[in-house]
Amino acid sequence: MGTVLAGATICGSSGSFRADLRMDGETIDAVGFGLARPGDDVVDLEGRLLFPGGVDVHTHFDLPLATMSSADDFASGTAAALVGGTTTVVDYATAFRGESPSRGIEAWHERARGRAFCDYGFHLALTEWSEAVSAELADVVSGGISSFKLYMAYKGSLQVDDGTLYRAARRIGELGGLLCVHCENGDLVAERAADLVASGLTGPEGHGRSRPPLVEIEAVRRMIAIAELAGCPLYVVHVSTAGAMEAIVAARRAGQSLFAETCPQYLLLDESRYEKGGIEGAAFVLSPPLRPVGNGPLLWGHLARGDIDVVATDHCSFTLAQKAVGLDDFRLIPNGLPGVEHRLSLLYSEGVVRGRLSAERFVESCCTAPARLFGLYPRKGLLAPGSDGDVVVFDPRQEWTIRASKQRQKVDSTPYEGLDVRGRVESVYLRGRQVVEGGSLLDGTPQGLYLRRRPFPK
Ligand code: DUC
Ligand code: ZN
Ligand code: ZN
Ligand code: ZN
Numbered sequence: 001m002g003t004v005l006a007g008a009t010i011c012g013s014s015g016s017f018r019a020d021l022r023m024d025g026e027t028i029d030a031v032g033f034g035l036a037r038p039g040d041d042v043v044d045l046e047g048r049l050l051f052p053g054g055v056d057v058h059t060h061f062d063l064p065l066a067t068m069s070s071a072d073d074f075a076s077g078t079a080a081a082l083v084g085g086t087t088t089v090v091d092y093a094t095a096f097r098g099e100s101p102s103r104g105i106e107a108w109h110e111r112a113r114g115r116a117f118c119d120y121g122f123h124l125a126l127t128e129w130s131e132a133v134s135a136e137l138a139d140v141v142s143g144g145i146s147s148f149k150l151y152m153a154y155k156g157s158l159q160v161d162d163g164t165l166y167r168a169a170r171r172i173g174e175l176g177g178l179l180c181v182h183c184e185n186g187d188l189v190a191e192r193a194a195d196l197v198a199s200g201l202t203g204p205e206g207h208g209r210s211r212p213p214l215v216e217i218e219a220v221r222r223m224i225a226i227a228e229l230a231g232c233p234l235y236v237v238h239v240s241t242a243g244a245m246e247a248i249v250a251a252r253r254a255g256q257s258l259f260a261e262t263c264p265q266y267l268l269l270d271e272s273r274y275e276k277g278g279i280e281g282a283a284f285v286l287s288p289p290l291r292p293v294g295n296g297p298l299l300w301g302h303l304a305r306g307d308i309d310v311v312a313t314d315h316c317s318f319t320l321a322q323k324a325v326g327l328d329d330f331r332l333i334p335n336g337l338p339g340v341e342h343r344l345s346l347l348y349s350e351g352v353v354r355g356r357l358s359a360e361r362f363v364e365s366c367c368t369a370p371a372r373l374f375g376l377y378p379r380k381g382l383l384a385p386g387s388d389g390d391v392v393v394f395d396p397r398q399e400w401t402i403r404a405s406k407q408r409q410k411v412d413s414t415p416y417e418g419l420d421v422r423g424r425v426e427s428v429y430l431r432g433r434q435v436v437e438g439g440s441l442l443d444g445t446p447q448g449l450y451l452r453r454r455p456f457p458k
Helices: 074-083 101-112 131-142 162-174 186-198 205-210 213-230 242-253 264-268 278-282 295-305 320-326 343-353 359-373
Strands: 003-006 009-012 015-018 020-024 027-032 041-044 049-052 054-059 086-095 119-126 147-151 178-182 234-236 258-262 391-401 420-430 433-437
Touching: 009 359, 015 359, 049 054, 049 359, 054 074, 054 343, 054 359, 074 086, 074 420, 074 433, 086 101, 101 119, 101 131, 131 162, 147 162, 162 178, 162 213, 178 213, 186 205, 186 213, 213 234, 213 242, 242 258, 242 295, 258 295, 264 295, 264 343, 278 320, 295 359, 343 359, 343 391, 343 420
Parallel strands: 003 041, 009 049, 054 086, 086 119, 119 147, 147 178, 178 234, 234 258
Antiparallel strands: 003 020, 009 015, 020 027, 049 391, 391 420, 420 433
């Protein structure tokens, strides 16, 4: 007995067309007309759009940071993902200093196991390099974690030096991995932040000033060079500036294997959010920081043209009480914004409805490209026979307003409070089973599967 989603428009990265879609068991078995068999459940979805389940390849659930952990854990984070139409997340498992890769990965399995509502995989973030780490990575890749992350910022905790970036990139390239890098010059940030605090600027306004665009642009240029020398494909996470995109576009034209991700906050918000200071400013502290007005439209252009491959969220949520620990010293404000729940709605409403993004680029950047780059395609990111039955039923006519009080994310604010959006996730299917109806989870039992991912295609 299957399920036929009938009468909707199927949206893919290469076009949209009217057709029915039939799921049998966990997968899609046909797309076309006249698919219903005796006993099938036929759902009439006239006027709706069908998207492949969203794939968010940048989340930090339950991330330990200094004295706290990010507010959304795997239960609340993946539930929020699902109600927002994201059926797969790839979270950054982290081997902190002194921890082996396998220990770091196991710690993340312990956080997620039996608690995830959507399907999930891990990247592995490394914070140091040694022969022992290098030797372990072959097993990590063959075990299904084929992408890695290194940080050029967060001096004293996550940041690594250029030698480590180079060594790690060589090894990861050799193993068929994809290297993801947080590109900001952490030494410059530390010096500038110390100067700002010494001059009396201790509030959240100091955060943005401590890490201006050149801090990112310099790191992106340096990392492009390191990755090229090392022969490793590079994926720049959360690109926030048009200047960094210029460097990426130029290196891509020259033939480098290089990919760019941005996040809704860099497309939609700007640095004026810090001007209010206090907790209102602190709520918007993340790294890289929000940028000047005028930068967002340039990023939209790069996304529309395909220079930016992926939109992911960098979901790393903190409650206002958590943010408040840094009210007297912006360096202590935990960095990060919530967003996993609203990515598809924001990109559809602010992107497709406003004419900044085609429906094809929307599906490509939010569903298909992330699945392809991170070894999950065509199982994820595609509505076609054989793919998982991960389907978002989207009603483009519904209008609603984003409110923290109504969200599933386990935090007391959202960066998009009060924003009116057009188009709403109505229901969601995960591997052929309906899991969301009318914006609510249907089942309190987590059904998310851990996904082993393939190496990066050479
Ligand atoms: N930036 C954030 O704002 N939060 C989590 C990690 C990061 O790089
Ligand atoms: Zn980062
Ligand atoms: Zn440009
Ligand atoms: Zn991140």
